[in-house]
Amino acid sequence: MTVKKKLLGEDRRAKLLHILKTSEKPVTGTELARIAHVSRQVIVGDITLLKAKQEPIVATAQGYMYFANPPLQQSFEKIVACLHGPTRTEEELNLLVDFGITVKDVTIEHPVYGDLTASIMVSSRKEVQQFLEKIAETKAAFLSELTEGIHLHTLIALSEELLEEAEEALRKANLLVE
Template sequence: MAPGKKILGEERRQLILEWLQTSKEPLTGSELASRTNVSRQVIVNDITLLKARNEPIIATSQGYYYFAPPAPEQWFERSVACIHEPEETEKELNVLVDLGLLVKDVKIEHPVYGDLTASIMVSNRKEVTQFIQRVNETKAAYLAQLTDGVHLHTIAAKEERTLDEAEAALKQAGFLLVE
């Protein structure tokens, strides 16, 4: 591609899709904009159009992922109820990723809006650090701050016993919400 030449419309969306499908790391809107010589807002619009075509693209604080869900027989998922202070978020996420889990999302039950879910998609300490840095840089509030620290995570692992280990580790760390 010649420097400064914009990649237009459908050709750009196909390239974005290919890059996301082949990347092992998330790609930021700014990076995609730079590669295609368009604005980040054009990329945001392209991602929206690709999602409307049912492409499994997930926006996270680290960038965009192409997330083809693993085959059901290979991965197990569970929701875990947690409670902690905002400054304990990094420790909580590290407890989970250190077991080899994928923390897919965080959910809260808001009194007005009902269930609110936000994608996290972290599976190692580097991704946790990037997530926490992004929250701190943007001065964003954690969803759990709206519910006095109470929230759910969807966690995924290749073995069900790893999910059991995760619950035990959360309980030991004081993060598991128990009656």
């Protein structure tokens, strides 16, 4: 009986993996739960197990994404240190995506836990809005609220020039730690 449950779980995880690999956009845990006819909590557990098997799945505010294939175009990354309150988050993220930047994540230095990093993965104003709606809907705090507004972002762009221009725009908007 236990073997049969495990087999069903493996089949379900294989199905989830297939959905994520073939989707061109993030898939929510709720949608995966509906497709698999299980609870969202089961999906969370399945995703955790898949990540433990080194599957490149990222949880974003828009849903789960699979990152197996490297981008066809070369991309560049840069980490910037920002400082602002929650009311300027939308301004910061929109400023970045308007330069064609993908905001990969946010990192804070917690006094007890050390570095805490959370995936953001926003590349457009629509995704920024979805991210902010998810924060509001869940009444979650921004990680930067734990550090009086100080946080790091990993930025991804198609050129180093775009990263430099975006950083300068953050500086002019008084959003960088100087």
